[in-house]
Amino acid sequence: MTDLVVTKRAAPLAQSEPTGAAFAPVSPVDIEARGVTKHFGKTKVFSDVSFRLARGEAVALVGANGTGKSTLLRCLMGLIPVTGGNVHLLGQQTDTSGAAALRQLRAKAGLVSQKHNLVPRLSVLSNVVHGLLGKHPGMRHWSHTLAPQSSPAAALHALERVGLGEFAGRRADRLSGGQSQRVAIARAIVGAPKVLFADEPCASLDPAAGEDVMDLFFRLVRDEGVTVVFTSHNVAHALRYGDRVLGLAQGRMQLDATAASLSAEDLRGLYD
Amino acid sequence: MTDAALKRFERPSALAFLGYILGVSIIFWCLAGAGFSLEKVASAPPRFADFASRAFPPNLEPDVLVRLGWKMVETLQIAVAGAVIGVILSVPVALVAARGLIAAPWANQIVRTTLGFIRAVPDIAWALVFVVAVGLGPFAGMLAIVIDTIGFCGRFFADDMEATERGPAESLTATGARKIDVVACATIPAALPAFISTSLYALEKAMRSSTILGLVGAGGIGIELKVGFDLFDYPTAMTVILMIAVVVIGIEQLSGWTRTKIIGEQR
Numbered sequence: 381m382t383d384l385v386v387t388k389r390a391a392p393l394a395q396s397e398p399t400g401a402a403f404a405p406v407s408p409v410d411i412e413a414r415g416v417t418k419h420f421g422k423t424k425v426f427s428d429v430s431f432r433l434a435r436g437e438a439v440a441l442v443g444a445n446g447t448g449k450s451t452l453l454r455c456l457m458g459l460i461p462v463t464g465g466n467v468h469l470l471g472q473q474t475d476t477s478g479a480a481a482l483r484q485l486r487a488k489a490g491l492v493s494q495k496h497n498l499v500p501r502l503s504v505l506s507n508v509v510h511g512l513l514g515k516h517p518g519m520r521h522w523s524h525t526l527a528p529q530s531s532p533a534a535a536l537h538a539l540e541r542v543g544l545g546e547f548a549g550r551r552a553d554r555l556s557g558g559q560s561q562r563v564a565i566a567r568a569i570v571g572a573p574k575v576l577f578a579d580e581p582c583a584s585l586d587p588a589a590g591e592d593v594m595d596l597f598f599r600l601v602r603d604e605g606v607t608v609v610f611t612s613h614n615v616a617h618a619l620r621y622g623d624r625v626l627g628l629a630q631g632r633m634q635l636d637a638t639a640a641s642l643s644a645e646d647l648r649g650l651y652d
Numbered sequence: 653m654t655d656a657a658l659k660r661f662e663r664p665s666a667l668a669f670l671g672y673i674l675g676v677s678i679i680f681w682c683l684a685g686a687g688f689s690l691e692k693v694a695s696a697p698p699r700f701a702d703f704a705s706r707a708f709p710p711n712l713e714p715d716v717l718v719r720l721g722w723k724m725v726e727t728l729q730i731a732v733a734g735a736v737i738g739v740i741l742s743v744p745v746a747l748v749a750a751r752g753l754i755a756a757p758w759a760n761q762i763v764r765t766t767l768g769f770i771r772a773v774p775d776i777a778w779a780l781v782f783v784v785a786v787g788l789g790p791f792a793g794m795l796a797i798v799i800d801t802i803g804f805c806g807r808f809f810a811d812d813m814e815a816t817e818r819g820p821a822e823s824l825t826a827t828g829a830r831k832i833d834v835v836a837c838a839t840i841p842a843a844l845p846a847f848i849s850t851s852l853y854a855l856e857k858a859m860r861s862s863t864i865l866g867l868v869g870a871g872g873i874g875i876e877l878k879v880g881f882d883l884f885d886y887p888t889a890m891t892v893i894l895m896i897a898v899v900v901i902g903i904e905q906l907s908g909w910t911r912t913k914i915i916g917e918q919r
Contacts, residue, residue, distance in 0.1 A: 490827060491826035
């Protein structure tokens, strides 16, 4: 696996020079990790992870179970603190930002999780309206019935984009797994985020539904020029939907290469 | 026979044997402290039969039934008003008591300790306190029910919110939502079935409590029970007991039916 990394990495990762030089972005940098290290107590998850993601890039984060992909995503969003190094999201350093500034920053981002994470007892429309809480905090957005007309309208538009406009009034727990994940995507895109994080968005779905969800997700976000970081165990997805592939293994970033330069066999090396 | 099977028949160690002796001794010590007497147990059935013969038939005179009926209504009013206000006040209290939601750990601990203190004091003692504070009558009883309900629901609402799945809350946090918005839109809706169930138990508990608060002058039908026994008017006392049993069982049935209708169908 280490051989793979050396041959495929466009340029060696150095702490002083984050990310591969071949991918040095010409567009603005939306996400930058500088020597990010994360420990939970005495358990080291990963160390010295560095990369830069340019605006509009789609990056697949791959690696075996327990290598810290999901943890890295949460560090990038400032949902959990880093142990060392720092993260810049949309030009702002997350670990030094105050709570209010971090919230404003997150309002420009979105997250689609492995599990849809909808609130089961609420309507589909309310769940999507809640995606606007970062931009419009307060009681009026606690329910679609209280929210100003523009918010349910935006939520309905997002639902129509994921093909579920007619399900707006249905309870979220009455949907299938694939439909629920589509609603989660609608919730993530309703606020027109600049950056989207997706943590194995189709892992809990059957293969056909998973393909549908991934196709839909990337069709929606690529057209808008949104920067995407997604984790996946599906090697084909990583190569098909990612412009770039980052690989975590043995607590380090072991791979940083363009998807075009990699084969499925190359990525499987990360799981050995 | 295997070694494991043989081990089951091994003699207890000396220390374990001493432990058994100590355990049994404590039980006997408690029985002695409680005035346990086989002689009294043996003599109780004839006395109970004597009470029953004097209490039956219960007093069903119309004017007595009307008077007791209104007292029962007052008892219900104390229970419902106290439980509803208690449940409403429990929500903000529980939000501060729940770990990892909106308040700092020290605030969680202070509120949880206070709730523990409230639960440790029996409702009849709270009624005595409020009789002193606001005077005799149903208002003191209602306040006792309110404080008792906060102690009960505040703790369980907090536990219910802590036990909810964190995923929806994380997804909303990731959109930049404030903690209070996350709690309102993800945590509370997820905990709502448990809230409803706990609230219905609180109502049942309030109903049972409110029937005895009258013993200390805090309103409700309890005072009629006390007067009935004090005046050896056992038929009226029996009527009160039967009314309490019917209403409490009725409330429990209604509560169970409501719980099934609301939670059973929506889960």
